[in-house]
Amino acid sequence: MISVLIMAIATLIITNLVMIINMILYKSSITDREKNSPFECGFDPKSSPRMPFSLKFFLIAVIFLIFDIEIALMLPMMPTMMMSDMMQWMMTTTIFIMILVGGLYHEWNQGALNWVY
The missing domain is CATH 1.10.287 (Helix Hairpins)
Structure with a gap:
């Protein structure tokens, strides 16, 4: 029973560490107009990238x-x-x-x- 508890705690610690390291290393979170626009062969899109949903x-x-x-x-x-x-x-x-x-x-x-x- 104790080993299951230790494994659960170790799993939580490892997953939290990986998420924290990812947040620290991920520097390109700055949003840019060009990055947020859809890519269509270098041209401006002909229609809205988000179509209305019924x-x-x-x-x-x-x-x-x-x-x-x-x-x-x-x-x-x-x-x-x-x-x-x-x-x-x-x-x-x-x-x-x-x-x-x-x-x-x-x-x-x-x-x-x-x-x-």
């Missing part, structure tokens, strides 16, 4: 991630059904699914699932 696409991506988390939370429900009291399992599962359906209804009601207005 907020609707971001919202759909977040909803997809939430859906993935919901699936990951629902997967252990079936194996635990045999190991627990059936009434308690049904109540817990019903409440969980009702919360998910309520969230889906809220997203639908707010128009978050409509791709085109």
Whole structure:
């Protein structure tokens, strides 16, 4: 147990030392207009280097991630059904699914699932 603690402390010390040495040795942190501009064969860029991002696409991506988390939370429900009291399992599962359906209804009601207005 002590050796694990010593190794954890040594790892923290080494990583902090490497970061401090990097900050000391990294002298070119001075920002320059030429360094921050995108390189396009020596010419000025024809368009903005940062294109606008669709907020609707971001919202759909977040909803997809939430859906993935919901699936990951629902997967252990079936194996635990045999190991627990059936009434308690049904109540817990019903409440969980009702919360998910309520969230889906809220997203639908707010128009978050409509791709085109």
